[in-house]
Amino acid sequence: MSGAGSSRHVHLRVDGSVAVITFGNPPVNSLGHPVRAELAAALAEAAGDAAVGAVVLVGEDGRFSAGADIREFGTPLAARAPTLPQLIAAIEEGSKPVVAAIAGHCLGGGLELALGCHYRVALADARLGLPEVKLGLLPGAGGTQRLPRLVGVENALRLIVRGDPVAARTLAATPLLDRVVEGGLLDAALEVARAAAARGGAPPRVRDRAVDDPEAEALLQAARAAAEAGRPPSGAALRCVEAVAAARLPFAQGLGTERALFLELVAGEESRALRHVFFAERTASRVADVPESTPAREVRGAGVVGGGTMGVGIALCFLEAGLPVTLLEVAQGPLDQAVARIRAVVDGLVRKGRLSPEQRDRRMALLGPTLSYEDLATADIVVEAVFEEMGVKEQVFGRLDRVLRTGAILATNTSTLDVDRLALATGRPADVVGTHFFSPAHRMRLLEVVRGARTAPDVLATVLKLARTLGKTAVVAGVCDGFIGNRMVGRYLHQAMLMLDEGSSPAAIDAAVERFGVAMGPFRMSDLAGNDVGWRIRKRHAAEKRAGSAAPLADALCESGRFGQKTGGGWYDYAPGERRALASPQVGELIDAHRRRLGRAPRALDDEEIVDRLVLALVNEGARLLEERIAARASDIDVVYVAGYGFPATRGGPMFHADGRGLARVVARMRDFAANPHADPAFWTPAPLLARLAGSGRSFADFDAEGA
Numbered sequence: 001m002s003g004a005g006s007s008r009h010v011h012l013r014v015d016g017s018v019a020v021i022t023f024g025n026p027p028v029n030s031l032g033h034p035v036r037a038e039l040a041a042a043l044a045e046a047a048g049d050a051a052v053g054a055v056v057l058v059g060e061d062g063r064f065s066a067g068a069d070i071r072e073f074g075t076p077l078a079a080r081a082p083t084l085p086q087l088i089a090a091i092e093e094g095s096k097p098v099v100a101a102i103a104g105h106c107l108g109g110g111l112e113l114a115l116g117c118h119y120r121v122a123l124a125d126a127r128l129g130l131p132e133v134k135l136g137l138l139p140g141a142g143g144t145q146r147l148p149r150l151v152g153v154e155n156a157l158r159l160i161v162r163g164d165p166v167a168a169r170t171l172a173a174t175p176l177l178d179r180v181v182e183g184g185l186l187d188a189a190l191e192v193a194r195a196a197a198a199r200g201g202a203p204p205r206v207r208d209r210a211v212d213d214p215e216a217e218a219l220l221q222a223a224r225a226a227a228e229a230g231r232p233p234s235g236a237a238l239r240c241v242e243a244v245a246a247a248r249l250p251f252a253q254g255l256g257t258e259r260a261l262f263l264e265l266v267a268g269e270e271s272r273a274l275r276h277v278f279f280a281e282r283t284a285s286r287v288a289d290v291p292e293s294t295p296a297r298e299v300r301g302a303g304v305v306g307g308g309t310m311g312v313g314i315a316l317c318f319l320e321a322g323l324p325v326t327l328l329e330v331a332q333g334p335l336d337q338a339v340a341r342i343r344a345v346v347d348g349l350v351r352k353g354r355l356s357p358e359q360r361d362r363r364m365a366l367l368g369p370t371l372s373y374e375d376l377a378t379a380d381i382v383v384e385a386v387f388e389e390m391g392v393k394e395q396v397f398g399r400l401d402r403v404l405r406t407g408a409i410l411a412t413n414t415s416t417l418d419v420d421r422l423a424l425a426t427g428r429p430a431d432v433v434g435t436h437f438f439s440p441a442h443r444m445r446l447l448e449v450v451r452g453a454r455t456a457p458d459v460l461a462t463v464l465k466l467a468r469t470l471g472k473t474a475v476v477a478g479v480c481d482g483f484i485g486n487r488m489v490g491r492y493l494h495q496a497m498l499m500l501d502e503g504s505s506p507a508a509i510d511a512a513v514e515r516f517g518v519a520m521g522p523f524r525m526s527d528l529a530g531n532d533v534g535w536r537i538r539k540r541h542a543a544e545k546r547a548g549s550a551a552p553l554a555d556a557l558c559e560s561g562r563f564g565q566k567t568g569g570g571w572y573d574y575a576p577g578e579r580r581a582l583a584s585p586q587v588g589e590l591i592d593a594h595r596r597r598l599g600r601a602p603r604a605l606d607d608e609e610i611v612d613r614l615v616l617a618l619v620n621e622g623a624r625l626l627e628e629r630i631a632a633r634a635s636d637i638d639v640v641y642v643a644g645y646g647f648p649a650t651r652g653g654p655m656f657h658a659d660g661r662g663l664a665r666v667v668a669r670m671r672d673f674a675a676n677p678h679a680d681p682a683f684w685t686p687a688p689l690l691a692r693l694a695g696s697g698r699s700f701a702d703f704d705a706e707g708a
């Protein structure tokens with residue numbers, strides 16, 4: 001071995017005739033400017049060393065690179081030389097062969113870097129992908145031009161338009177990978193490099209290959225149609241297709257098209273929104289006074305009390321993460337039912353080929369159904385998911401307090417009840433926390449973590465860590481009725497009801513907001529969740545003499561037994577066993593009768609009014625939650641809405657959407673709504689924080705930055 005050089009991110013050593021350049025930038029070896037500059041310098045050094053015949057490029061710590069540093073996007077650093085396209089061009093045009101040795105993640109700019117190399121050797125389980133579309137972008141460093149030249153149009157579209165990574169072994173038969181190995185990556189790469197050096201001559205360049213695919217046009221047409229059918233149609237997906245189409249042009253021309261499309265996307269609303277959500281999700285689990293160094297308690301086993309809709313889903317979450325779960329019910333009947341429902345879901349995974357029968361058996365063996373609290377004695381965390389009644393929950397918490405070991409965490413899945421009061425049913429309120437899962441709990445990504453007044457910092461840290469283990473996106477909320485999500489959705493549903501009073505219909509309201517991109521409009525959502533849930537909450541609010549949530553029409557719907565999908569009808573009719581919402585004549589009559597009682601002549605509401613009234617209802621309540629410190633950041637609220645309520649990520653969440661419109665305009669629009677003769681002016685009084693921000697020309701993003 002001779003010659004060695006190293007800088008902060010890049011290390012070069014010469015092994016015989018091969019220079020091995022190792023680069024690292026924890027945690028994911030992203031390709032920010034310093035890394036690019038040091039890589040360029042190391043490559044130049046290797047190029048100038050007469051003893052070097054070939055180069056191996058390898059990422060540190062068992063991974064190649066997860067791509068560009070997305071914090072650089074849209075900043076001057078992204079354009080500072082060497083840019084990623086410049087670095088890649090320098091490699092490709094070099095006269096000495098460069099071999100990419102690929103392990104772990106090789107994504108986005110990382111894969112584009114590898115595509116610029118002359119040879120690629122990968123571990124079979126390395127993950128290759130171009131996920132830029134998920135951030136509203138396209139691979140902007142030649143990926144859309146080089147990948148189709150190696151894997152064909154169909155594979156390239158799949159990787160670029162869908163953005164899901166694949167294992168290297170699935171691409172082993174394509175010229176993308178010169179060798180795929182199960183182990184010994186560096187040795188294999190060295191072998192390829194030595195052989196290339198010995199062969200001599202100009203190394204092969206991907207750019208010199210042609211895309212020659214008779215199916216290309218049909219494949220591109222189908223991909224265009226699919227991108228246009230998205231809701232809302234994805235500008236990024238469409239441009240990804242156009243970029244792949246351009247790979248049929250001469251290389252330099254295709255690269256120009258890719259660049260132009262990339263620059264258009266990076267400055268556009270969709271990508272800014274998606275990048276906002278990306279960072280917002282990562283920021284959400286940071287809590288100002290709970291440093292990341294806070295030691296978490298160990299969670300090796302869990303308990304769930306209550307095996308209804310939520311208990312079953314929560315137990316499934318633990319099982320999927322490989323954690324043993326003890327599930328407690330009141331009687332054998334409901335316990336058996338809960339186990340049967342868990343089993344049905346796990347069996348379904350086997351049917352879909354996502355789980356082997358052995359994996360199913362191992363997963364089911366982790367489940368311990370019981371009727372006895374004693375069996376919870378060893379659990380590290382117990383999540384309570386019994387009926388939404390304070391008395392019942394207090395009793396359960398009292399019993400848990402008597403049996404759980406010291407240091408175990410007592411969590412409640414309550415949607416509305418006071419976590420602080422519940423904590424007092426135990427002698428250890430510091431160990432009590434809310435874990436508000438969404439239905440179906442094993443599918444929905446969001447977990448609202450409710451921090452009680454006395455919740456210990458390490459309990460919070462433990463639950464946030466556990467959320468990651470369970471694959472959830474956690475947002476911390478303070479204690480109030482409905483926390484972040486349901487408190488806001490209460491205002492949203494209230495506004496939807498007022499629009500019915502004024503003349504709109506469930507179908508028109510749902511369709512308008514679904515065209516905006518929300519996954520499911522308020523009426524279809526209520527039918528899915530069960531209209532009786534809100535009915536019970538309204539009754540409680542009435543008993544507590546709380547104003548502002550009366551909904552006589554929704555009450556009448558429930559009084560007629562129309563609870564939603566589960567009763568075959570709610571705001572819509574449903575055919576047995578089907579989920580398709582059908583207009584209901586009975587509901588039409590109910591609405592007409594209600595309007596007659598109000599003495600209202602119905603008027604037509606257009607999509608813009610419907611969407612604005614729903615979204616701005618969220619924004620105004622969101623501002624109140626910030627002011628009350630129930631939510632710590634506006635970006636947390638956006639995460640709640642995107643991850644838990646189907647708000648379109650391409651619009652960044654309600655608060656980001658409001659910022660985009662300008663808060664002064666938002667406030668002006670609320671004033672317009674307040675002027676509607678049927679409006680409740682109190683509803684549209686801008687929250688003080690919103691008024692303040694709007695008045696001083698600031699945004700929710702400014703609020704977050706100032707608070708950080």
Ligand code: NAD
Pocket residue numbers: 305306307308309310311328329330334384385386387388389392396413414415416436437438439529
């Ligand atoms: P559910 O009625 O489907 O299930 C409740 C289960 O708890 C029943 O199986 C019942 O037998 C059992 N149970 C009642 N008392 C018990 C006790 N003392 N000990 C043990 N088990 C007992 O209710 P759900 O929809 O699963 O809701 C459970 C909790 O989750 C509630 O607090 C609810 O507000 C909350 N939640 C529900 C949803 C939802 O969409 N359903 C979403 C988020 C949170």
